[in-house]
Amino acid sequence: MCGYRAFPAAWGDTLALGPGRHLLLHGENGSGKSSLGLALRDLLDPRTEAEGAVPFTQVRHVFDDQTFTGGHVTLHFDDDTAPMAWTYNGAAAGQFRPTAHALWDPMARSAAWMDYQRLRRLYEAGAGQFLDDIFPICRDLLLVDVPLSETNPVCFSAEWKAICEQASIRRPIGPRASYLITALRRRINLFNAALAGFIQVWQAAANRLLPRFVDSTELTFEPPTDATYNYVTGRGAGWRLTAPKLRLHLRYRGHVPTNPLAFLNEARLTACALALWFAALLRTRPRTLAPGQTYPRVLVLDDVLLGLDMDHRRPLLEVLEGPFAEWQVLLLTHNRAWYELARQRLPEDWHRAELFAVRVGDHEAPLLKDDEDHLYRALHFLGEDPSTARAIDVKAAAVHLRTKMELIVKAACEDFNIRVPYQRDVRQLQLSTLWGFLIGHEQEFALPPRWISIGQGRQKQLPGKRVMLRIVPPEVARRVALSLSWVLNPLSHSQTVERHRGEMLDAAFALDDLERALNYARRGQPLDADDLRQRLLRLIAIGPPRT
Numbered sequence: 001m002c003g004y005r006a007f008p009a010a011w012g013d014t015l016a017l018g019p020g021r022h023l024l025l026h027g028e029n030g031s032g033k034s035s036l037g038l039a040l041r042d043l044l045d046p047r048t049e050a051e052g053a054v055p056f057t058q059v060r061h062v063f064d065d066q067t068f069t070g071g072h073v074t075l076h077f078d079d080d081t082a083p084m085a086w087t088y089n090g091a092a093a094g095q096f097r098p099t100a101h102a103l104w105d106p107m108a109r110s111a112a113w114m115d116y117q118r119l120r121r122l123y124e125a126g127a128g129q130f131l132d133d134i135f136p137i138c139r140d141l142l143l144v145d146v147p148l149s150e151t152n153p154v155c156f157s158a159e160w161k162a163i164c165e166q167a168s169i170r171r172p173i174g175p176r177a178s179y180l181i182t183a184l185r186r187r188i189n190l191f192n193a194a195l196a197g198f199i200q201v202w203q204a205a206a207n208r209l210l211p212r213f214v215d216s217t218e219l220t221f222e223p224p225t226d227a228t229y230n231y232v233t234g235r236g237a238g239w240r241l242t243a244p245k246l247r248l249h250l251r252y253r254g255h256v257p258t259n260p261l262a263f264l265n266e267a268r269l270t271a272c273a274l275a276l277w278f279a280a281l282l283r284t285r286p287r288t289l290a291p292g293q294t295y296p297r298v299l300v301l302d303d304v305l306l307g308l309d310m311d312h313r314r315p316l317l318e319v320l321e322g323p324f325a326e327w328q329v330l331l332l333t334h335n336r337a338w339y340e341l342a343r344q345r346l347p348e349d350w351h352r353a354e355l356f357a358v359r360v361g362d363h364e365a366p367l368l369k370d371d372e373d374h375l376y377r378a379l380h381f382l383g384e385d386p387s388t389a390r391a392i393d394v395k396a397a398a399v400h401l402r403t404k405m406e407l408i409v410k411a412a413c414e415d416f417n418i419r420v421p422y423q424r425d426v427r428q429l430q431l432s433t434l435w436g437f438l439i440g441h442e443q444e445f446a447l448p449p450r451w452i453s454i455g456q457g458r459q460k461q462l463p464g465k466r467v468m469l470r471i472v473p474p475e476v477a478r479r480v481a482l483s484l485s486w487v488l489n490p491l492s493h494s495q496t497v498e499r500h501r502g503e504m505l506d507a508a509f510a511l512d513d514l515e516r517a518l519n520y521a522r523r524g525q526p527l528d529a530d531d532l533r534q535r536l537l538r539l540i541a542i543g544p545p546r547t
Contacts, residue, residue, distance in 0.1 A: 001039055003071025003088060004056075006032035008365050009064045015353070015368060016076075022320075022329040024346060026339040027355035032366035033332050034115070036355075037302040039073045040330070041113040043086045044104070044298065049096050056088045063363040077103075077296075103295045109145050109155075112281050112327075115302040122273035124261065135224075135246040142277060145284040148194040156198070159191055160243075167229060167241040181239070185229055188241075192226040195244060198283070199224060205279035206272075209323075212315035213271035213308070217264075222247040270307035274316075282323055296328040303333055313338055317345050343371070344411045374404035378508055382501055397504050404511050405484075409434045412518050416441055416471060435484065439477045442468050445526045471521040476513045483507035 001007040001015075015023075015036070027033025038059075047053040060071050071088035084101045098104050122137060143156035166184055199221045206219050225245035232240045250260045250272060257263035264272075281299075299320075305313045320329050333339050343352055352371040357364040372380075381397040409431060413420060418437050423429045449464045470477075483506065517527040 001036070001073050003061045003064050003068060004039055004073050005035035005059050005061065006030075006364075006366055007035060007039075008061045008360070008363070009068050009070065010360070011365055022346075022350045023331065024339070024342055024350050024352050025330065025332045025355060026336065026353075026371070027332065027334060027366075028357065029334055030364060031355040031357040033334060033355050034302055035366075037113060037115070037300045037330065037332050040111065040298055040300055043073045043075065043084070043097070044108040044111040045097065046105075046108040053096065055096065056086065056090075060088060063361075107295055107298065110284060111298040111300075112284075113300040113302070114277060114304050116304055116306045119270060119273050119277070119304050119307075122276060123269040133245045134248055135244055138246060142280045143198075146198065146280055147283075148191070149197070152194070156191075156195065163188060163191060163227070164241065167239070181229070188227050188229055192224070192244065195224055199246070202276075202279055202283065205282060206275040209278050209319065210271060210275040212319060213274060213312050214268050216253045217268055217272065218251040219272060219275065220249045220251060222249070266307040267309060267312055270305070271312065274304065278319060278323070297326065298330070299324060299327040300330045301332065303335070305333075305338070306335075310338065310341065314341065314345065317342060321347070340407075344407060374400040374407070375508055375512060378404070378504070382504055382508075394501055394504055401483075401504065401507050401511065405480075406431055408511065408515050408518065409438055412438055412471070415518075415522060416443070432484065435480075439470065439472045439481075441472075442470050443521065444524075445469050445521075446524055447526065469526055471518060472514065473517055473527055476510065476517050476527075479506070479510040480514050483510050 002011060003009045025033060025036065027036075042054050042059065045053040049055050056071065060066075064071070069089050072085050074083050074085040076083050081103065082101070084098050084104060084107075086098055090096075090098070097108075118141070121141070122134075139157050139160055146156050147153050148156060148159060163184070166187070169180075203219060203221050210217055210219065224247075227244040228242045230240060230242070232238060249256050250264065250268075252264060252268070260269065301316075305316060320327075320331070331342065333342075354369050354371050356367040356369065358367045378397040378400040381393040381400070412418070413434050416438075418434075418441050420429065420434060420437050444466050445468075446466050447464050449461050451459045451461050454460045472480075483503075513527075520527045
């Protein structure tokens with residue numbers, strides 16, 4: 001991006017996901033986070049500018065020299081596909097979007113973007129009554145890329161637009177008029193039948209997703225009122241097209257409120273809107289390419305969860321890793337607590353980064369920084385990463401190791417439902433207390449089958465069994481406890497000396513093994529003791545992944 005919204009002409013960073021497929025981005029207010037999401041939305045907008053697509057001239061960086069014409073938003077691909085560029089020069093020359101690019105059309109028809117304000121439009125549709133008539137919002141937002149049927153790839157929004165255009169044509173007199181009216185009515189009937197069939201599928205899909213976010217809530221569509229095309233007499237006589245009506249009921253604990261906005265809290269309304277949107281997205285079917293060719297199906301979520309508390313936000317990660325596993329997701333947020341939670345829960349194929357706003361002359365510009373794991377950062381300060389020239393700083397390494405230890409223990413206590421003593425002020429809850437309860441926690445593990453020797457070179461396989469074991473292996477617990485005694489003790493580093501570097505490395509090894517053991521326990525598998533340290537040793541040898 002260059003010369004676009006928050007990104008000035010001199011912005012020199014490139015947001016490359018590297019080995020990661022998805023992006024989790026934290027950005028403070030004004031850092032350019034939303035501009036990143038809007039750049040993808042504007043680049044892949046399938047509408048023309050006459051239909052509402054934003055021209056580049058309206059989104060150029062206002063503090064740039066206005067004679068600068070090199071502004072652009074460019075997508076690069078991880079194969080030999082040519083970059084896709086939306087440029088200020090192209091807009092000035094009448095080339096509004098890179099529609100000639102081989103991937104633009106399928107990506108534009110399958111990309112999805114949502115922010116909190118747009119999400120509110122879903123549950124505030126119908127003049128303040130969520131159930132009144134949501135066809136307009138469906139036409140403009142939810143059903144834009146949903147095909148009419150498995151055999152008809154034309155989307156609902158495009159088909160309704162074509163019907164409206166056909167109905168607006170002035171009818172000739174005579175047999176020709178009767179033929180055109182019959183053809184239009186036949187087309188409207190097919191649209192009505194497709195909409196009625198889709199509503200049933202959509203309702204079922206939304207109600208499967210909704211319990212992931214909130215309980216005791218259900219969505220129910222009334223049979224849609226058909227679109228019609230009839231002759232109206234009297235004043236303003238003529239043929240008139242009437243749009244269909246979609247009425248939606250929200251049922252909460254068996255009660256159907258007449259005004260959901262006044263009855264349900266914002267969390268439930270947000271969850272209902274998310275379920276509807278996600279269910280519609282799952283029905284989108286972008287245009288296919290030649291066999292063997294693929295392209296990114298981009299899904300951008302920009303702070304869509306402001307109406308949900310933290311407990312209701314976590315299921316979103318399961319949805320993204322489940323039904324939307326084939327999409328390329330960009331999850332953007334300004335909420336630090338939510339970012340830290342998502343950062344711990346998401347798998348390794350997510351790239352984590354942060355945006356900051358820095359002062360440049362008379363304006364601010366984004367500063368992009370990869371958010372590496374605290375263990376990597378500690379190794380950097382210990383001089384274990386050959387790709388950096390950073391001087392050894394044992395005290396800085398200790399800070400990152402303590403942070404890593406705290407994140408591991410807190411996440412494990414939450415994931416394994418470990419009960420800890422109540423504290424009115426959670427800041428008074430000591431790490432050592434959590435650690436003591438964690439190492440004493442047991443769960444049932446499934447041991448794999450094993451082979452034993454029965455003599456004369458023969459072996460016998462013993463079946464696997466289920467046993468109760470501690471989730472932290474004793475050897476790992478012993479090594480971490482040794483590190484806790486001083487390396488992870490905040491009071492032990494007022495006078496850091498170089499001879500502590502070896503102990504710091506031992507602490508890093510122990511924390512990596514602890515995290516691995518807990519990840520195995522989350523899957524119900526015990527950690528193989530022979531595999532301890534091997535992963536971290538390989539990481540030290542090759543360095544952490546970098547963009």
